[in-house]
Amino acid sequence: MIIDIEQNHEICASILKTLPQAYFLCDHSGMLVSYNKKLAKLLKGNKDNLQNAFVRDFSTDLERIIAKPWEKMLATIKGDNWQEVFFRAFNNQPINLEVNIHRMNVEGEQRLLVLLWDNNKKKNADQRINAEKKIEALGTLSGGIAHEYNNILMVIGGYIQRSLRELDADTPLAKRLKKASEATDRATVLSKQLLIFSGKQAREHKVCNLTKSLLSLRGQIEDTLPNNISLNYQIIDDISKSSLDQKQFEETIMHLVNNAIQAMPMGGEIVIQEENILVEEDTMLAVVLKIPPGEYVSVKVTDTGIGIDSSILDKIFDPFFTTQSSSSAGLGLAVVYGFMRASNGYLNLASTLDEGTTVQLFFKKSSQSIKMLDEDSDDIPLGNGETILVVDDEDGVLNVVSEDIQSLGYEVITATDGLDGLEVQDDHDGNIDLVLSDVVMPGFTGPEMIRAMVKETPDLNYMFMSGFAPQQGNSRTKLPEGATLLAKPVEFKTLAQELKKALNGRSAQMQSNVEGEVND
Template sequence: MMLSAPAFAQALPRACEMLSALSLPVASVGWTQVWTILLVIATLCVLAVLYTHGWNTSMIRAVEKRTFLLRAELEEKKKAEETLRNSVESLAATLNAMGHGVITLDSSGSIRLMNAQAERMTGWAASDAWGKSIETVYRLKHPETGLPVQPAILAALKGVVPPADVASQHILASRSGREILVSDIAAPIFDKTGHMTGAVIVFNDLGVSAEREIAIRQAQRMEAIKLLAGGVAHEFNNLLAGISGSAEILESRIRPGDRSHDYIKAILSTVERATELTAKLTAFSGSSAPNTRVVNIHDVINDVIALISGAMSPKVEIARQLRAPVPLVSADPLQIQQAIMNLAFNASEAMPNGGRLTFGTEQVALDETFCARSTFRIVPGNYIAISVTDTGVGIPRELLPRLFDPLFTTKRSAGEGIGLGLAAVYGIVKNHKGSIAIESEPGAGTTVRMYFPLAPEAATARPVRAASDRLIRGEGRILLVDDEHLIRMVGTDVLTSLGYRVDTASDGFEAVKFIQENPGKTDLVILDLIMPGMDGRDTLREIRKLDPKVPVMISSGYPLSADEKCELSRSGPLSFVQKPYRAPLLSQLVAEALGRPS
């Protein structure tokens, strides 16, 4: 039995009244009254015990109920924490499994999260990067200039531009100094109210090293410049051919002893210098086909030293370190000589106060790594390295990639030229399927190495026959085809003075029409290769259809490769003359084309 609190409250006053009624003098108390008092006291005790027990039971039940609720809440909280932990782990696993780097930022541009790929590419551990500015960890450079670039999303975080997705390609410089080309996209993060709270950057390694990317871009730029250089050289050669021919005609018509001869010689001398300049342009452009044969590089270097010794400052000491055991390469010796001389004169200019100029050779094996980093398309194998080293002022590192650019020069005074010598070296080396490497530090001198493929076997170099100044006269009818009026005019006068009858055509259509209307009456066609409308190749093809046996001499300001000459020669008798040409050379070539001794 359990007594409730209200029942106990009602019973307690009643028991007290009974106890008061029994309050008698001790002497008059009998055993009946004693037992009654004891019964009342016992009743009161029982009531107290019952009340206390009931109250304790209620409290226990309340505590048990509260404990149950707390346990339920705790279990629910544990389940929520477990779910959250699983979600975080799943998200982390997902981010780390991605092939892209991921970095999240707060509104100030500080890093709050990085995945494993971002750690690998930046070289920063996530724990080290946490809280650091994005510019410190995610260091970007411009892919062409190499200058530092800020992540574009920073402008949005700073409120400079409206927030938007931004995509770009840059060079990422890692903490270790390694550089890679990355493509990235950054997007802002907004809260429920539309307020920008941060940003996320996702970036991908494009699989191309920064060094290789710069080399590729430089090679592409050089190809574009080479194309321009070839076109300029062609146009210059056409102009020089007209100037040279006009001057020679004037010279032949002026009386001996006339002072005009001096001016004409000055004109011809200037034309020769301009021709050398265009030769450098064509060498750089890769359009000047080398007259390749197996040559001894040591012989070429010794010839260069003999040529330049008198032109060098007496303060410059010349040394040799010719170590290649078999210094044989398949090359045009004149072009190789020109390249070495250009490097030598550039080296001497870097030593205004004197120094040491060293020519060296060695045989090396170039591996795939070297070939991949080179801006030249070369294959692994054995090469002869020709080095030209000076002890001069050196070259700043940032200028090295531009040294062979014909539009760039470190020369500042008006009399120093424009630096086409190194551009010509670039073209010569490329023509020979070689490569170039430069080592330089300001104040420590410069070494330029040219790599040429080692010749598979030795052969005797053919001697070069010197051109004669003798004019060879002849007879016959010649069709001169050229879109330049000056060349047609001068060519007609020169050939007429040599005894030939000359017809002219300003383009391919006129030439084909002339052959059609005068079958079998032309002994030789001198044909410009590059003309508007019907070019030289198409004109040659149509002429061959009309007269397969007529000799044709290709005349162009744009040099032809050996393969191009071979292809054109398949159609019939063919010879070649390079603009600009002098009258003696033209007379010899015309005589040879007509089958007459020269």
């Protein structure tokens, strides 16, 4: 069946209603003779505002277009392109809309049909996508540069170091080379920053309590503050845990603090504020990204400084962009951005000229469940901040077991295989109170690693965990005599009790050693 639309008003009305755009029809005087609800909505008004309204009431730009001699103007209207026109909404807010103008013959009268479309959301989204793409491309480029650069630095630094070792330190040549060596060190730092920005730097993600990190940073921050800047530290006790590289997090905070100091030459206040945040729906951030719904741990660094001009807001994450005259500014906020990307986190920035700047970091709340411990429970003995090294080549196991041990009140350090275990033991500054290791690992087994560790630290306390029963006859996985073996998956309660037992045994043993020495 073919419907004659022109004669069917009902269908026409229905089509107008379903049009995704706002529209209005006006006569030669610019008076609105017909419009839809969407127009009122778009112009933030109601039907009353549009009653007997003229085009000039909400757009002088459009008025100018239609104010030309009517017939002449009609002749130029083709209706084949959208153009951007400035409007003033009924709440007085300025708004740019795209319009498409057609002429129409309505009951013998020439009218203008104007379709209006709000393209701003899409444009903003496009801008964000472009900014993201730009940073992505810059990241790839900088990662590639850092790679080549490291090869060259290796040669420069290698020869300088070697020459320095062969020279008497007091000779003028040695002094000059020392300066060259210091410059190489700076270049190495810069190269590392490029890698952080590229989001490709090796990093160690661990479930962290940011309150702890921020508390331990406080002293360092206070040391860097000039006298005319005060620090307002707002941290909370029940912050959720988050998975990130703690060292890079601390460097990021120091970076932001340094930026804040530079933004306040006349003094002021730095506020560092930590919060648990629930984002309920996709939220656009001021810069680059939108943040998806979820639970986040947020850290805000706010200063009362000079602020950032809105005209440069879209450049501040570019590597080497700086407003400071000093040439050693390095990668600036680009590094912070790279770190947030590598941490699967988000970053927001708000700034008002002469009032100050807030940089807000969002880290996803760790989804790994943190066990709630009943304080009255005698069955689950808690730790006392002792350091435990957990070694397992399976990422999943390593994370879960580390989480469990952490929630029991121990400090946890991790290693991803036997060799890594030895490196971590070497690098760790403090005491390792206990090593909990997997048994079967490729290349270098748990028992072999423990043997190497015990050689250096004869009184090392250790324990094994395994999903397999020890294989008879396989000497590489044979446990040292008397060693405790926990069966995987390790039950939480068992883990707590065995850790406590091992650590108590150790302190009891140390106690008896001390007594023995006294008795001797």
